[in-house]
Amino acid sequence: MTVQDRTTGPLTTEAGAPVADNQQSQTAGPGGPTLIQDQLLLEKLAHFNRERIPERVVHARGAGAYGTFTLTKDMSQYTRANFLTGVGKQTETFLRFSTVAGNLGAPDAVRDPRGFALKFYTEEGNYDLVGNNTPVFFIRDAIKFPDFIHTQKRDPYTGSQEADNVWDFWSLSPESTHQVTWLMGDRGIPATYRHMNGYGSHTFQWNNADGEVFWVKYHFKTDQGIQTLTNEEADVLAGKDPDSHQRDLRESIERGDYPSWTVQVQIMPAADAPNYRFNPFDLTKVWPHADYPPIEIGKLELNRNPENIFAEVEQSIFSPHHFVPGIGPSPDKMLQGRLFAYGDAHRYRVGINADHLPVNRPHATTANSHGRDGLMYDGRHGGAKNYEPNSFGGPAQTDRPLWEPVAVSGHTGDHVTPSHAEDDDFVQAGNLYRLMPEDAKQRLIDTLAGFISQVTRDDIAQRAVENFRKADEDYGKRLEAAVQALRG
Template identity: 80%
Template sequence: MTVHQTQTPFTLTTGTGAPVADNQNTETAGPGGPLLLQDQHLFEKLAHFNRERIPERVVHARGAGAYGTFRVTADVTRWTRAKFLSELGKETEVFLRCSTVAGQLGSADAVRDPRGFAVKFYTEDGNYDLVGNNTPVFFIKDPSKFPDFIHTQKRDPYTGSQEVDSVFDFRGLSPESTHQVTWLFGDRGIPASFRHMNGYGSHTYQWQNEAGEIFWVKYHFKTDQGIRNLTAEDAAVLAGKDPDSHQRDLRESIERGEFPSWTVQVQIMPAADAETYRFNPFDLTKVWPHADYPPIEIGRLELNRNPGNIFAEVEQSTFSPAHFVPGIGPSPDRMLQGRLFAYGDAHRYRVGVNADQLPVNRPHAAEARSYQRDGALYDGRHGRAKNYEPNSFGGPVQTGRPLWGGTEVAGLTGNHPAPLHAEDDDFVQAGDLYRLMSEDEKERLISNLATAIAGVSADRDDIVARTIANFAKADADYGKRLEAAVTERRGK
């Protein structure tokens, strides 16, 4: 394959012309600490990105939702003090929204794309939003790269179409995407319906018990309907015949009384394990192998009521990973840290500053009592009550007890790469996933990937070579078979 020569690149700058020192790693408090508010390059990118489209969502525009119930089936009080998880049999109302990621509002459901899996728990301590996907990992590990990644999935500024060159150029230059791409082009890349796929919190979260002990957790929602997927050929036919296939399936199943459900599990890691665990437990491109931390069943989620108005309850529904309740909190997961800002900012722009007070978003089992007033959609609910704190007029006051436990940090501020653990690299888990597949699954994976990569422009063999090299590093057989399939399809 020929190597494409590129010109010496210009210096990347901020919107006001200042040179960017590091566009790969967000500033953190020490190598393993949380993100810093002073990293204005990150916030400039995320804030601008959130405002690029109106009125539909920039990502996850195409989706469907339903109400239901979460019921606790196991005692988890040794790990968390969250009230909605406090006793066996306890039930909490939920709203679940499933979606594709890259497609626009009018796109088809049956496409190869991750699926969003966002759950709003209407708890007595306020709403808890768990915002994840149908895959346990993601393409990137640092939020600075998120706008860049999504730009490769959206329409090119010149052609107005999604460009294969852009998609695989970014993936080849971002080797941490190898694991997620293997998921995406495998059998689970096109779910047959929203009911027949798993959901994952994907990120690592913190649980804290009444004694103040901290645990790191990952959430798994295992479909009780069984996993069902579409082949690329079947999906192409279905997308053309019924672009609304997944939304229609979810709505009609609930109308028939066939309520879809998921068994909810968690993996639990004592906080002391994190520093020496063989993988960085806060890296979104990695999983915790089940042999290390076996999933524990904690509950069951059932959907049993359709929304009455799609716009009011699905399009205007908002989910933010920053919406925690006592006993649950964030981790140093960099992608999660970036989303704590980005999601709420997107909702304030797209729906309005009072989006959280719309019926689908406001607390259902608690009352919101804040000093936030006015702005779009404000309904005057506070009347003559004072809008400042502290006050001597009986206004709400703080509890003095944080929702979650603190995280120890050390080191100099700066644009640090994430700390490497004993078995950390960008390829080991992608290789593990490939080797778990049956021969038939491998053949379909290779075929799906090769067909996509073969669409790269004929004069950009360098993009093809970089992409294949990443998969070869994951597994030699993976790379060898993929190279042969791509070469055959490209006629080279």
């Protein structure tokens, strides 16, 4: 049924009865009080009161589109995932972009990481790759995530984001130095969703038909080229058009200018990981391309807009635990926490049957579980038995896990992750700074100094500057001078 088909014919109630008058509510006489028997009025007001669901705590502000992933290099040497086998294989996708810290009504053109959440509707089930437009993140352990987000959100007393909270946490969490350098640099404010890269960010497991294990990182390189906004340009755009990124994405697809990304992976043999020069599962680190060169494997194109933003963008769910055969998790501690947190958030926010919604359910196969009932259950299972094993022809286990086991040993406890030779919180931030041309370095310094200068306590400001000095002496020296100039 098309949108046009749904807008023809008589107006009805939710139960399908035709509506005689949608302009006047029923009253006791021409000027009398409204009657409770007016079921249309009650239905409309009650539905209106419930039109919103809780917004995402993070990534609330977003836009999305459907597309196609086309495989250009067979990867069966590394993974048994069906959608990564056979050159030319095409898989339907849905990609949701977002900002992280802002609420649902926040503007698009702000300095903030961008979510890059991609759903592959594969023949073996949905595979969700939940990443960002940066290859690293602020922290490496999920236990710190609620604290980190609290510093980015509104202060419980002032009701505003506070520089004191942001820099107090960042300065006490030196592992954030690398991501902060990314965020405060030129790529911190993408011009549009189309003009930025995407990254899986985490390390994931691939395993092939022979059971061999590889660690991988995903890269999505924009074919439109990187375009960014300066602080001044973003301030103007955010005020003039808060919906700038969402509008740009929708309109580009409407006119047939389909955005695309070249998909690459870095692949590390499992045997390399224990003795690699830094922890390969640390989300605050990148794998240098000289060590593991990116391999081009496909193209991602967005070519269809959603028909209803609420149904298909707001109610879309992405969970890192949605794997398919041949792909699995790694010991990345942030990823391990997200395996629980994302699914739990969606069960609370959208409901226990969120996976039944059209945007979330499998498109290339059929879900065949024993899960039943709960809010908004659609009765899809009919009278089939709801347990396993059963002798009534119900679905049964395959006896083959989606991913290969990882060896673990030692006593349980709150362990510090074992150090590798170059497990340092500052090396890669310094490397990133030194890669920048002089004009980009100056913009980075100006942006950081403008933010740090808002801190009310000298000790927090000084601690923040010292982390950047540890990354690079010139970085810290210039930043300190800039902050002092602004603070007076």
